[in-house]
Amino acid sequence: xxxxxxxxxxAGIKATATGRELEAAALFxxxxxxxxxRDAWAAPDHAAKLDEALRYNQRLWTIFQVELQxxxxxxxxxxxxxxxxxxxxxxxxxFDLISEPAPEKLDALIGINRNIASGLSAIAA
Numbered sequence: 001x002x003x004x005x006x007x008x009x010x011a012g013i014k015a016t017a018t019g020r021e022l023e024a025a026a027l028f029x030x031x032x033x034x035x036x037x038r039d040a041w042a043a044p045d046h047a048a049k050l051d052e053a054l055r056y057n058q059r060l061w062t063i064f065q066v067e068l069q070x071x072x073x074x075x076x077x078x079x080x081x082x083x084x085x086x087x088x089x090x091x092x093x094x095f096d097l098i099s100e101p102a103p104e105k106l107d108a109l110i111g112i113n114r115n116i117a118s119g120l121s122a123i124a125a
Contacts, residue, residue: 020120023064027117030057034106034113041103050101054094057109061090086112 033053040046065087067073068080075083090109097105 020123024117024120026060027113027120030060031110031113031117033057034110038103038106038110047101050097054097057090057113058094061087086116 030053033049033056037046037050037053040049043049065084068075068084068087073080090112093105093108097109
């Protein structure tokens with residue numbers, strides 16, 4: 001029931017949100033997925049949930065990487081470079097989690113996503 005309500009809420013956000021708000025919502029969703037994996041690590045289906053969460057997060061950060069590399073992107077160059085470096089860390093941590101899964105390794109990705117999403121939410125407001 002909660003997931004159905006969440007999908008409805010997310011659909012409403014998409015209809016009225018700005019680009020920054022959409023980015024923040026996607027990052028918050030990625031953080032929730034990763035956090036859910038970490039918190040239910042002992043569950044029998046944790047490997048499948050981890051795979052789903054990592055794939056979602058990786059796709060999201062790949063989109064950010066492509067956007068940040070556009071020559072006409074509106075962010076200052078220094079900020080773009082810092083975000084690209086951060087995305088490289090996300091890639092490395094993701095590949096590390098794929099090869100050697102451990103719940104505590106998710107904390108960095110969760111924190112990054114929540115912090116960036118909070119910043120985007122503040123900008124959008």
